[in-house]
Amino acid sequence: MSRAIAHPNIALVKYWGKAETASNIPAVPSLSVTLDTFISETEVTAAKTDSVVLDGRVATDSKITDFLATVRAKHELPPLRIDSRNNFPTAAGLASSASGFAALVLALNAEFDLGWDDVAIADWARIGSGSAPRSLFGPMAQINGPDWIAKPVDATAMPELAVVVAITSKTRKTTSSSAGMAASKSTSPYFEPWVATAEADMNAARQAIAAGNFDALATVAEHSCMKMHALMLSTRPSLRYWNPTTLACLDAASEMQQDGLRVFCTVDAGPQLKAICTEDVAGAVAARLESIDGVLDVHVLGLGPGARVVA
Ligand code: 2P0
16 A cells, blocks of 8 residues: 655646646646645555545545546556545635645555656646646645646745635535636637736746745736636636635735735635735734634645655
8 A cells, every 4th residue: 555645735826728638738837835734645555446535435536537547548557446535625626636636646656666757747647637746846836838847946035924725615616627627718718818928927926936025926926816717707608716705805805915914815716715925924814814704714824845655
């Protein structure tokens, strides 16, 4: 049996849309922070038949089944059991597929001696899920062309950061990210400008991080997030992932910014609000978000390490 753990990541420069689906090549570069505390832990063992157990329950997961079929086209794998657990709410916009696939790829490589080097691991993680290779690294990671192999980002110039996650719904989302991305590409008039402007956002974010400039990173991250949601909203049928509480949290964050707090927000394909702030104001940001009607839970996290095989 081999076991690996990985942490979810939150994109500051967003990935939405694919250039190519067979190898899951993103249409845009992306950059993320890796969380601490939240963990996906995945065990892989040879077995009599294939099975997938997610959070203690036998599951049918087409993303995992499709991924195993792709791996088996290149490598001999026996029937196997995958047992994966998350210590955080799944399918609620907290990217469990990213940490799950990062851990799965490491565990498969360890258990069946697949001989994957770092590049192959990043390649296979991306084939599993476009955001997964970013969870291979901490505290920040990026994925961009032309190779689309994820790499760590040097964040040593940045102040100590925290991520405050406000949970505003525990309902499973109805449109998967893969389906949503395909719909945006084929129906939104904003897809082309989204792709055309992504590289500039990526460069601005990398410059801000290299210079340790929180305010510049905040500006580009909020812009990337809002452009992604404009793209989602302009998809037919419209992809609307926010609820009224998400919007109330965004308003509260704007007020905190006006009060001088170093904080900015991002929202993914779900209604949870992620506030990125300097670590010294995390308590104040959490208290403000907790006071909002409709906020169910608030988690205060730091930035975490990359994925690893564990004994
Ligand atoms: C991100 N998201 O950059 C963006 C922001 C959601 C919104 O990556 O189809 O599950 O497996 O490549 O990685 C979620 O999409 O999509 C995602 P696939 P994935 O974090």
